[in-house]
Amino acid sequence: MASPVPPGVPRPGNPPPNFNPSVQRTPDSLADNMQNLQINRPPTMPNALGPRPAPFGSPLYPAPASSAHPASVFPGASPVMPNPPGTRPAPFTTAPSAAPPVSFPGASPVSRPGPPPAGFPRAGPPPTTPPQASVTPNVPSGRPSGPPFAQPPPFGTRPPSNAFPSASLTTGPVAPPSSAQGPVSTIPPSNVLGPISNGPPVFTSGALPGGPRFPSIGSTQQPPVGPPPSLVQNRASQPPNMRPFAGSLAAIAPPASSSQPVPPFSAASQGIPPPSASPYGAQTWQMQPRQVAPPIPGATQPPRMYGMPPPPNQPMTGVPPAMGHLPVAGAPLGGTSKIDPNQIPRPIPNSSVILYETRQGNQANLPPPATSDYIVKDTGNCSPRYMRCTINQIPCTGDLLSTSSMQLALMVQPLALPHPSEEPIQVVDFGEGGPVRCSRCKGYINPFMKFIDQGRRFICNLCGFTDETPRDYHCNLGPDGRRRDADERPELCRGTVEFVATKEYMVRDPMPAVFFFLVDVSMNAIQTGATAAACSAINQVISDLPEGPRTMVGIATFDSTIHFYNLKRALQQPLMLIVPDIQDVYTPLQTDVIVQLSECRQHLEQLLENVPTMFQNNRVAESAFGAAIKAAFLAMKTTGGKLLVFQSVLPSVGIGALSAREAEGRTNTSAGEKEAHKLLQPADKTLKTMAIEFAEYQVCVDVFITTQTYVDIASVSVVPRTTGGQVYYYYPFSVLSDSAKLYNDLRWNVTRPQGFEAVMRVRCSQGLQVQEYYGNFCKHIPTDVDLPGIDCDKTIMVTLKHDDKFQEGAECAFQCALLYTTVYGQRRIRVTTLSLPCTSVLSNLFRTADLDTQFACFLKQAANEIPTTPLLQVREQMTNLCINILHSYRKFCATVSSSGQLILPEALKLLPLYTLALVKSIGLRTDGRIDDRSYWITRVASLSTHLAVPLVYPRMIAIDNLISEEYDGSLIPPTKPLSSEHLSEDGIYLLENGEDGLLYVGNAVNPDILRQLFGSSSIDEIPMQLVLQQYDNPLSKKLNDAVNEIRRQRCSYLRLRLCKKGDPSGVLFLSNMVEDKTPSGLSYVEFLVHIHRQIQTKMA
Template sequence: MAPPAADFPPPQFFARPPLSNPPLDPTPPPPPPQQLYSRPPSSMLSTPPPPIPSKAPPFASPPPFAAPHQFQGLQGPPPSHPPPPPPQAPYFGGSPAYQQQQQQPLPPPSQGYFAGIAPPLPGVAAPPGHDIADEFESLSISSAPGTAADVKVEALPRPPPDSCDTFAQPAWSNCHPRYFELTTNAIPASHSLAARWHLPLGAVIHPLAEAPPEEQVPVVDFGTSGIVRCRRCRTYINPYDKFTDGGKYFRCAICNLLNDVPMDYVCALDEQGKRRDAMDRPELSQGSVDFVAPMEYMVRPPMPPVYFFLIDVSVAAVRSGILQIAADTIKSCLDKLPGYPRTQIGFLTFDSTLHFYSLKSSLTQPQMVVLAQVDDPFLPMPDDLLVNLSESRLVVEALLDSLPSIFANNENVESALGPALEATTSIMSEIGGKLLIFQSTLPSLGVGRLKLRGQEAHVYQTDREPALRVAEDSFYKQMAAKCSKLQIGVNVYAFSEKYTDVASLGTLAKYTGGQVCYYPGFHAAVDGEKLTYDLSRDLTRETAWEAVMRIRCGKGIKYSVFHGHFMLRSSDLLALPAVDCDKAFSVQFALEDTLLTSQLAYFQVALLYTSSSGERRIRVHTAAVPIVQELSVMYKEANIGAVVGVLSRLAVEKSLNDKLENARQYVHVKMVNALREYKNMYAVKHSLIGRIIFPESLKLLPLYVLALSKSLPLRGGFMDATPDERSAAGYQMMTMSRPSLLKLLYPALIRLDEYLLQGSRGGGVDSPPQLPLTAEVLDPRGAFVTSDGQRFVLWLGNVLQPEFVAAILGPQVAHSSDLRKVPVVEQDNDLSKRFHALLAKLRKQNRWCHQQCVVVRQGESGRELQLVHSNMVEDRGAGFPSYMEWMVQIHRQVQQKI
């Protein structure tokens, strides 16, 4: 499925090429250079601030094209042994730092290699090997004799700027890592080797991830002949299938079965056994492709895009401005809804009663029918509640214009969400579609009625605590299962200053492939822009309808557990009624009893869906990675982003049934065991006392595990976060892509005043440097911005010049003591324009969510701790060590014998 037409050109369809075309030699560009962390420039203020001590020195710049064993960005003596000889053939994949050293062009398909130190393709001689047993990285632990408090690490690794958005370059025929990213690009050959890995063996899957225009997924139409597939395992034709006997047969890469090639698909082979037309066919040369599905892939005609709005109109929704903003946003997006002219739309509002709206095209104004009896709701106008938008456009616009005024004086405080859900599913049962729920208070009437819980501090840190993070009433899970069966995807928008039980409401989204958007204490003047953006993106982004997803693995490997928002229809089939480009999933793999004797392990993800244009398609992502016999190879080829993506989902799921402390400890133990296993590989040969040993690929694992433990879904305490905030954050983390998750865990910290003042003086700075996340860098005479992909937090020092504050926020804010409801709007001066240009640039990097900017002044009780210091993951917190203490603690635990 292609991204929205507003952002990208339409997909290119590939015609059937002639059978005599020779193969081509693709030569993708080398990966972009990796940026390194650097300290901020000196202050540009008139009075320079005093020097601020730092917990850790910055990264030392590595030499260009350093040897693979050298640690990129950390200080300390190199290993005593000589570096291994360079490889004789180019390698691709593995860690970004390792890829940076590979500057040779990609070889033709007959000579390609996979992922780091992968074995060659079948039939190609392997490059001369080299001993990697001595390739490790280390940090020194220093301390004064007898003073444990002075123990510290020489240099602390931190993510380089923009590292969250970079991906490793895929092998010539692998799908791009933005779609499918393994936790390690080397699969263990035995159960014993897999057991020593300790970290998750799995992948993060983002099947509909947005791509640049030049990297759009190609669309292939086989016409009436049908898609070529393996007749046994049903794997789709892909670049790793081998053709034999003059192209009349192909051997499936997944199950190794020899299949007949359809007569109209036969093509002659070249002297290397490759099809002569392979490079002209996307399905034989690219790892990602969209197949146009023939009729046999449909159990009913393709459904049209359906958007149904279930809106709370109680007094809380009206007074806070939610109803007005929702109605205005929906109206502004009517022309952008995908699927015109097939799109259908419907509305139902509720408080203590249900309000149905007839939107027949023959009407000049919508007709409202109020149903006061909510115990057994029925449909008063079953044929007119869901209409074609193009036919009833004027009636729909009239309803959206009149909704705020109809309920402007509503004083009803009740909420009959459960009965409204039952009525809505009856309306949508024939077609399915996307259901958007706007809920501003706790459901209080009829089925699905909820009660206040978790308001007592003594519940936390007890066995009763996990119950606060799951649905209280089984009604919501049963309703989610019903919606999934009816092809209804649910997105929940929750607003309230008081308890709304997001844990229960979010169950509707969890099992239908939807999302949860939470706006605590919604205020239209401050939060309206964020709601407008989030709702607009939800309505206008391209969506895959009535979708199912299946993962196929090569011989000897099997899927074990799936994580994310979906309904598991069978052991391996994920039901996704409405999935979009912002949803990611993860899966864990396990080894079967059969031995892995081949050189490569194959994986294929297939998403069968209906596009908004009404075309049934199958998006297929295929990848191959080497099967290895050495644990050191697995560590060398580890992918930190995928590892953290799987670990975060494991931790959130464990928190639903266990204490938060145990969920954090679960991830901590996996990390320590993995580092201990890695250290043991060198303990005999090298004296490693006083050093932290780790692979280059996982140098940031301790930092991200610490950040995960301090994240909102996992950090503990009654006063630290409300149950609704914790549940909403957990639902969001379960669907995040790898770039969004890494940004959330380790936000960017920028000194704003230096950057803006330097630019105004002609400094020409394009991007401000990123600072370590510690309160020690917060200068009272400066202004700082943190960006975690969810929001911006503008921190103003106590002695920051009032003229600077007035320039970027307005003169009325310069001396204001209450900044909670201050809207951040552009002022008519150069500083303010540069400030908003910076925010726009950062927002562009994370399009799925609007980053609202909130302002906090130094010393502001409560808000500073919640919004600023909660992001300082390198500092000591309540029950959490600092980054330095964390590394020392990990070192001691790794040294312990078990």
């Protein structure tokens, strides 16, 4: 056992505790992510032979070996696999790409967390600047990834690297936008919400004149090994020599229109993963010109609200059916409503980049819509990417909140990906004393703690306690009452900061990074190609993992028995170790099952190539899923880590065996409306009990379900949801169309910014308290959530309730503290603080409501209710939530309006549309498969705010006229309303919800257009399992560019399906036309009539 090392001193052979992997230490560093995040990058090239610094801090304590079942020599001696190893199946191919970021003028060269699946844009070296003694940028930790430069692009060819012009950093005056550019829009200090966009944030692809432009692809480099930059040492009383935030919003110029963005996951030939020889590679796509609106000088008028008393010279607006002509209570819905469908509220697409300051003039600004593209300047409050509140002014009393009928909740995404142009999160090291905290509530120092008595004491903004300032943290106050060093200390001027944790925050030394792969080799998995696709994906992803001595891997396969593999380098070939007992599971040769990646890489690659052939004649149909994950957990118990499971059939034998509760093809309707929800609950408590034990030992489980049958996701998903993991669902699995998505999903899973062994707590000011947490985690005590794994895609909803009153004009603060271990073995505390004004005016609540966050709250509450409540009742609950909010507004804030008008608050004018879409979604329909609904519930549990709306109200675009139409230079054309009235027989439409894409082809499409897009002039000749190719014509290129841009925006490899009118696929597409009337649901116009009638009834 190693001798103790004093706190703060680097351990031998490992990065010091203040090591920040996101820092570009030389111009040779590479940002391998669409967000220019530089975490997860290997210190040397993935295939380099030299030693690398260990990413974790302490030696691994070897686990005691356990007895092994008699083993057979791999690969041919297994009793269940008599076949000799064969050649590897044909590799799959897909492709990555590169795209650079924009940055604030003068920002220090930084990089950001690791890459998403192949094809995300890469950023080039930063401008050369003299060294600064500044706080190093922090990014959530991730894993090294990226290909050697010699590797070709895995997905095929794309435009040459010179498509990206390079540009130097300019620090002079900003030039006005060119005629080709759109204006830059800023969030003015007044509470103006920007227009709603259907898509989540789109990271700008053009470079701002004040920042570096995208470099050529050849300029991308890997970060070398070197000592980390120094952090701000907050122990001395003198202010550190730290760089303040460079530039103001007014100094930010719009991006050049010539810049073009890059798709994320790449797929010149979609659906085929890259060959094993080249799983990565830089690839260039044409980048999308971004429109940016000009800064708005001076203050602007507050937004118009339907029915709100208007500002001077502004009329009141509403949704008029023609005054007095809306049906009154009791009127039949079949009558003419006189509502003009073209005038009702719909999302307004906006491709402008919004420049947003979190606070201005010591007041919080309203955040931009979550689905918009925005760049944040942190001026005290945290970025809305990390924390958003459903209402941006806090009601002074619980009664006022009840009167509004709105939800008061936070959406917390602590490791969210920032925009590449945003200032990086600063890391602060207070030394052995640790960060300054309140003695009473343990809140962390933040910009809203008030210093008094010449800086000798401070008042906590969370609990109001007056505390003594530590002597080595003292600083005099200026004339304005602020500390003189406030602008030089990140914790006193930034809403998000990361502290280096001391020994007192560690229960044990950080463990190695363990990745354990568990692959289903049952008959169904072999015959459908799921096993081959999983092995191919794992084999390619290995190159994304660091090869340092602290990175360890293991692999096992399973059917009705479990097969571990000894990968020790001393063996001539991997050795199979079979565990036949699936009731009393054990792990053979524990110390040899999980080994250092550097020692076993050759054996691991050999094994992955041979597994599909070894089991090709396997006739064992049963799956011991529960026993397999239990055995893998026993191997990981001493270290924790990530367990990645590839499952293809219903677990039928061993621990946690399940029965086919839903016969294939049975619908919820035939199961009985009142009983259907019981099929969405776990079958028993076995898997839940196991999952709690996994979480206790810091094992995070992700499950990739590659199936063509029912697998009881309701039961299986309990394990990843409890351990902070995720479910990936590929149904019906097809090797042709799903292999590329499987590879990209797996690669992003292991390379995205993430943390381990995490604990999170949200604190709020006196007067509010946390009511409940919702998300993927395990909770042992009411105040904290335990997260064996957390990543940049996970969001946790926190509901709040009043326990006291606030004073008018006061501010209420929320603080999220996430204690986690980076992938380099450093304990960090990410502190996110948001301070909002309190109000006793009801109309202020409606004026500052956040639509996206309110609806995300609706969505997560519905998903939470579905397993325990009949669907009809859940639909009514969601509709009533919407009606109650609009009724409250109509009753108390729009009393001067005619009763014949439906009055909607401006900030929530789309709430009826999104509520209707939710009621018609997969989760609340009665005609879907049980597994589809279970997966929908599981996905919603940790869904990010910006993806909530697209999940139920997808984006639809016309692609048959991509050439003829002009749409502001964007790669993605304007969206169309989800109504069949906007579909034509000679059109082709793409509809996407962030995960799946449906291509709908009309019956009268021009054969020449079909030939250009699909290579065939007849729709009958186009296969249903669509693999989108790029042909040598402008229309095909436009379609590929649009699809790749959507993949980049959604951070997901969009899977495409062809839909033809007149067959089931066409019905699937039309079921997403949520504005249409259906046999079981109202049209959008009818729904507005229904809401208005209910409001009139309540008013009466």
